[in-house]
Amino acid sequence: MTNSVQSNSAVLVHFTLKLEDGSTAESTRNNGKPALFRLGDTSLSEGLEQQLLGLHAGDKKAFSLEPDAAYGVPSPDLIQYFSRRDFIDAGEPEIGAIMLFTAMDGSEMPGVIREVNGDSITVDFNHPLAGQTIHFDIEVLEVDPVLEEPDADPVG
Missing domain, CATH: 2.40.10.330 (Thrombin, subunit H)
Incomplete structure (x- = not known):
């Protein structure tokens, strides 16, 4: 599929989040289970969504987000x-x-x-990663993946 990530796309990704000291905060690669996100549903920060826009399946991207664009500043x-x-x-x-x-x-x-x-x-109640610059390493596996097989028998 050649669709690129749009503002309302679902994306299946592998990602690694690293902190300033180089330690890994989270990684889907460790358990071999990619994550599914839907842009525009507020589960991702606007800064992260901006980095994903325009990417295609197979694309890899490494970038850093300051606290205000990642998990926010502690309140x-x-x-x-x-x-x-x-x-x-x-x-x-x-x-x-x-x-x-x-x-x-x-x-x-x-x-x-x-x-x-x-x-x-x-x-x-602040996010545990609030206040930290996060280094992302993302690989887009699929854009708008088919989540369920359609019924073979048409209902009529």
């Missing part, structure tokens, strides 16, 4: 303080653990336990 508003009583059902929180919290609207948000101090527990 102090996303650091919340909880009472130890809030964790009675979940058990003793460990620093560095990622836990799911239910928001007022019923959605779930991951938060990282940053500090346990007496009765106070500090939880950071």
Whole structure:
């Protein structure tokens, strides 16, 4: 297929994300399972989508995104303080653990336990990679892949 990635394309990619120190933050190549993304659905940052536009299946691209174009800049508003009583059902929180919290609207948000101090527990809801420059290495496997085989029997 010769279609290039457009603003509403689905793309099947292998990617590696590296931090400034050269360490790998995430890689689909490690488990051999590529990732499927749909541009325009807000799952990817605008900066990342801009880098994917125009690429074709088989293309490889390496680039870096500053924090504001990648996972954002950490916001102090996303650091919340909880009472130890809030964790009675979940058990003793460990620093560095990622836990799911239910928001007022019923959605779930991951938060990282940053500090346990007496009765106070500090939880950071910023993305774990917020504030970091990310180095991307992306290989486009397919553009608008067929996700399901169409029915062989027409329904009539």
